[in-house]
Amino acid sequence: MSKEQILSSDGLPLEVSLKKAERKNKLKAVALVAPLFLFILIIYVFPIGDMLFRSVDDRMITKMLPKTFAAIEKWDGKDLPDEPVYKGLYDDLTYLKKNKTYGKIIARLNYEKGGFSSLIKKTVRKINKFEEGNYKEQFIKVHKRWGQSEYLVALKNTAPNWSYAKYLKGVDRKFDQDRNIIQVSRR
Numbered sequence: 001m002s003k004e005q006i007l008s009s010d011g012l013p014l015e016v017s018l019k020k021a022e023r024k025n026k027l028k029a030v031a032l033v034a035p036l037f038l039f040i041l042i043i044y045v046f047p048i049g050d051m052l053f054r055s056v057d058d059r060m061i062t063k064m065l066p067k068t069f070a071a072i073e074k075w076d077g078k079d080l081p082d083e084p085v086y087k088g089l090y091d092d093l094t095y096l097k098k099n100k101t102y103g104k105i106i107a108r109l110n111y112e113k114g115g116f117s118s119l120i121k122k123t124v125r126k127i128n129k130f131e132e133g134n135y136k137e138q139f140i141k142v143h144k145r146w147g148q149s150e151y152l153v154a155l156k157n158t159a160p161n162w163s164y165a166k167y168l169k170g171v172d173r174k175f176d177q178d179r180n181i182i183q184v185s186r187r
Contacts, residue, residue: 055166061158064105065092069159077153077178085152086135090127097124112165113154119145 008017062069067088075081096102102124109116126142139146146152157165157175168174172184 056162058163059161067091072156083136086139090135119143
């Protein structure tokens with residue numbers, strides 16, 4: 001039995017000609033689907049991915065208050081922190097006031113603990129009157145909340161660069177000073 005090769009009208013073997021036609025059809029199909037795929041990717045996938053990324057990204061506060069967080073790492077969260085934490089806070093808030101960028105931290109800290117907005121605003125208004133040394137006493141003198149460890153614990157809880165605290169808040173939970181998850185008390 002001899003195998004006779006069937007040729008197409010252009011003189012190519014039929015098998016090669018069919019593969020060529022199939023490849024053209026596949027390229028046309030990809031070309032038709034590609035814009036839709038890019039549309040879905042750009043309009044839906046990237047924004048949802050970005051939103052999920054931002055929901056766990058907590059680097060903004062750490063970057064804006066670097067000296068405070070360097071000092072607050074050593075604090076156990078029980079009593080009021082020592083002078084280096086308040087010194088770091090003074091340095092960071094002074095820098096933020098000078099650059100007029102402290103508004104960004106107000107919103108984020110107020111999510112963590114209600115009352116941070118007025119606390120930071122009042123402190124920033126009076127921070128130029130601070131004298132060198134004994135910053136802890138001066139902060140408490142400006143606002144009594146600086147003498148309440150719960151506000152400083154809330155500040156410390158914003159320290160990790162990546163956190164799921166926003167998800168905890170959605171189910172009425174939060175971190176305590178030891179980073180344990182606890183139920184939010186209803187008032």
